[in-house]
Amino acid sequence: MVSSRPKTTTMATPIDDDTLQRYYDGDLTPLEEHGLALRIESDADAQLRLSQLAKLSELFQETATELAESVDSSALFAGIEARLARAEPRGFGERMRVITSEWVEHRRTTLVPLVAAGAMAAAALLVVFRPSPEAPREQAQGDGAMVAAVHGTQIENVDFGSSTGTVFEIEDRGVAVAVVWITEDEESP
Amino acid sequence: MTARVLGYLTALCFLSLLAVRGVAAQTLVVPGEILIVLGSSEGEGIDPQLEKIEALRKPPFDTFTKKSLLKRAEVKLEIGKETEVELPNGRKLRISLLEKLKDGRFRVSVSINRSGQRDYLPVMTVAAAPGDPFFVAGQKHGGGTLVIGVRVGK
Numbered sequence: 001m002v003s004s005r006p007k008t009t010t011m012a013t014p015i016d017d018d019t020l021q022r023y024y025d026g027d028l029t030p031l032e033e034h035g036l037a038l039r040i041e042s043d044a045d046a047q048l049r050l051s052q053l054a055k056l057s058e059l060f061q062e063t064a065t066e067l068a069e070s071v072d073s074s075a076l077f078a079g080i081e082a083r084l085a086r087a088e089p090r091g092f093g094e095r096m097r098v099i100t101s102e103w104v105e106h107r108r109t110t111l112v113p114l115v116a117a118g119a120m121a122a123a124a125l126l127v128v129f130r131p132s133p134e135a136p137r138e139q140a141q142g143d144g145a146m147v148a149a150v151h152g153t154q155i156e157n158v159d160f161g162s163s164t165g166t167v168f169e170i171e172d173r174g175v176a177v178a179v180v181w182i183t184e185d186e187e188s189p
Numbered sequence: 190m191t192a193r194v195l196g197y198l199t200a201l202c203f204l205s206l207l208a209v210r211g212v213a214a215q216t217l218v219v220p221g222e223i224l225i226v227l228g229s230s231e232g233e234g235i236d237p238q239l240e241k242i243e244a245l246r247k248p249p250f251d252t253f254t255k256k257s258l259l260k261r262a263e264v265k266l267e268i269g270k271e272t273e274v275e276l277p278n279g280r281k282l283r284i285s286l287l288e289k290l291k292d293g294r295f296r297v298s299v300s301i302n303r304s305g306q307r308d309y310l311p312v313m314t315v316a317a318a319p320g321d322p323f324f325v326a327g328q329k330h331g332g333g334t335l336v337i338g339v340r341v342g343k
Contacts, residue, residue, distance in 0.1 A: 175318075180323075
């Protein structure tokens with residue numbers, strides 16, 4: 001005969017959203033932080049919400065720079081508010097999902113036309129200003145405006161053969177000028 | 190729907206851009222300039238065409254009290270093709286454009302030898318920003334020393 005014992009479980013108080021946010025932001029005292037960290041370790045729901053917070057933060061950081069000049073923050077927050085009002089999210093996770101989706105939607109509708117316009121402008125520039133066959137075709141290749149210009153000259157390797165020589169640099173208006181000096185004692189015949 | 194169409198247009202534009210760049214990369218031709226200068230400790234003066242090259246007034250070139258421009262050659266450098274410039278001492282300077290680097294500089298190889306020989310400067314490789322010079326000096330000639338300035342791109 002097998003006797004069965006009633007299972008007992010202890011229900012811990014759920015970690016509220018505000019506390020979790022302050023934990024994520026590092027606003028708790030060291031003691032509070034330590035205690036909460038222990039609780040989070042055994043709270044799958046808190047771990048999930050924490051990872052959502054991290055994901056959202058990463059998303060914001062990732063796009064903050066590129067959107068700094070183009071984003072219409074009023075429109076974004078109005079959109080978030082409207083979406084929250086429509087969806088009436090219940091929990092923290094659901095609110096995060098609503099905010100994230102509005103953010104992604106805003107990014108898509110704001111950036112796609114900008115990128116498309118930029119790409120079309122670049123393509124148009126290449127076609128319109130393509131140099132004539134007589135002009136140096138070097139310009140036609142372009143070199144990517146995003147790459148910072150590197151100045152000066154640099155000797156990467158030298159084979160002096162049977163000669164001896166020195167490689168050094170001198171400065172010309174702040175730019176490094178590479179010099180290879182090959183020793184030759186007598187004038188070659 | 191509109192966003193999707195714009196997305197396709199963006200991709201199309203980028204592909205066109207890459208295609209145009211690809212065609213241009215295959216036919217890369219870069220202008221270059223070779224200056225052959227004779228530096229000497231006898232006499233004084235600098236050729237007016239060399240006055241703007243500040244590097245030639247700095248050590249070790251400042252030991253030459255006289256600098257004469259013997260030759261100025263405009264060349265067109267193309268990947269896969271060697272360009273030769275005859276030097277006053279009978280040697281030849283051979284220069285080849287190897288590639289354009291991502292940072293905008295050009296990688297070129299330079300050698301100086303007599304035809305069929307490989308004794309003086311077998312080869313050297315240089316990364317040069319467009320318009321910035323580098324020098325190969327030291328050959329004795331006409332009682333002085335040859336200083337060869339090379340500029341790739343403009």
